Amino acid sequence: MTGYWRCLVLNLRTALAQVLGWPLAVTVLAASTAATLNGMYPDQAGRDAYGAAYVGLRSSAALQGRGYDLTSLGGILANEMGYLTLIMIPLIGLHLAIKFTRGVEDTGRLDILTAGPVNRLAPVAAGVTTAAVPAALTVLFTTGALVALDFPVAGSLLYAGGLGALMLTFTAIGAVVAQCCRDARTAYVLGTAIWMTSYLTRAVVDARGIDVAWANPESWLAEIRPFAATPTLWPWIAFAAFSFVLFIAAAAVAARRDQGAGLIPPRPGPATAAPWIKTPLRLLVRLTLGTGAGWIIAASLFAFAFGYLTQQMSDIGTATSADQNINATLAIFVQMNALLAAAAGTQLTQWLAAEENAGRVGYSLAGPTSRRRWWGSATLLVTAWSLLLLLCTSLFTGLGLAAGFNDTQYIGRGLTATMAYAPAVVLFVVMALALHAVSPRAVAMAWLAVGWGVIVCLRADLLDLPEWARNLSPLHWMGAVPRDDWNQLPALIMTVLAAALVVAATAVYERRDLRAG
């Protein structure tokens, strides 16, 4: 394929941070977890105790996948990492596949590349290869790190290989989706929807112990059983066959479609704008309607599923501690709701930044709209979407709880527990907006805060994080509602902090130059 290697080298050179960054992030998480586990379970007795606690316990499988070989350190690692790997690995794979294929096409770069003496499909093939490189690097780095931490060589290789295979499978899904959708944004939405379906069905299947692990790539990771005496072979065949078929499908679509086109031709729109779009705020509402609604539907599904599974997951111990168990489990889920709301706000802020970079904000501000009005509208809109999402998830967590326990009294508990985190969510969102006020390029940094929030929420105890590190996540300031009581002082501090940030961000935004337009 003429030009393939040139395109590949170009991709690797221009996106080295992505290609190296993601595998390194996965490796750091795996290695830090492995190191902590080494310290926590130094002898076989401790590992046996860990394994014994899990016998017959499907509860935690909803979040971390099925646990196997839990009396070995490797098995414990695979089990404990399940929390993050089942979320992180597929999303990285999807993101990279879309970014390096449809993302490039969206910018118009593909047009210039294919105008040169290269095969029509070379840039796409190179893009998919680039997206697959991080999967290979994940295998390499993680194996190295685990072996260095005295984990068995064969098991480490198989475990890291499983992570790579899962990432590659979702890279393949991303490649197909990117070829079929007309732009990267739609591809991201569809790809994330596919991942979520896969994740949630696996959660239900694992929590209920239904025997259909063969049907879902998200289940295959645990079924590899890397640290067993005789690891299973079939998940590898499943990964390979599934990815192969998807890559062939992506190639088939790519070979047949026109550049810039998708599978579904674009439908014509209305010849006039809807009469209610009159002000900047309403325009922003119109433009974010699809994204906002998508986030809310997805997050509500998530909230309902985990609300529903709470009953199974806290169904241990004596009757007196049952309520405590429920609250402890619920605390994780409502914090996840809050993090979803924060993520939605951050993504919408990133969209605002993209609007500015594309010159559309500048064009809108060429009319008689003041900077302050525009920024105020944007701040209001993003915060409102996040809070609306939080409200919907709180309701659906409550409904899920009510359905799981068959008791409508639980609806209120889901509502109050989730909404307790509203000040923290607002603070997250306002931080992203403040970064945007300084520069649209800085918004990406806001994802670090959200990512850290996820790690503190799910992995703080396991990673043995010191208190100051936990406090970097605003969610932690609230304590773990509903296990702990709602603490008014941090809520007040966060609200004041958010208000101050809004004022400062407005002042900065009014004074700086727009990046384009």
Add this chain to the structure above:
Amino acid sequence: MDCRTQAVQAHRRLAYVPGDVALWPGLSGGSCIDILGRLQGQMDTGRRNHLIEQFELDPTKRTRTYSKGNRQKVALIAALSANTDLYLFDEPTSGLDPLMENVFQQCVRELKELGRTVLLSSHILSEVEALCDRVSIVRRGVVVREGRAALAAAVGCVAAADPTTLTVEPPSLDELFLTSYRAEPALAGGVRS
């Protein structure tokens, strides 16, 4: 009026066509025109519909499917259907075909008859020649020539750079050029008319 502190008041009295038109990719062309018009605040709906017909724009298409010329038309229609004092056009006809350029010129002449001010920034000298009463030549951020005679100087500047060919619209600019520079055969030889 200070453009920085009184931006809103200033912008209420002008309509703007950017050189690089960025539209919301998911919206239809018609929606974009309406939204831009409503943000500007003084859109004449009758004129909008008339202009869509004149420019032969399909307003139901999503803007991401538009060509550069069509995106330009959206911005032009939105600006031209506004009732304001000042119209700012930054390279407004890049990507337009000659017929549509003609429509644009017609629209500008109508504005002129209505007593409106049009500020046209353009590299297309024939367009400037056809439309402008006053011409300013800006070089490295400084106005180097101003007034009616500046146009002749502009042609001179281009010719001084010794282009291999210089296609200009006959007859006016061509004549102007030849009368000004006939004495220099090397330059005259570079003209294809």
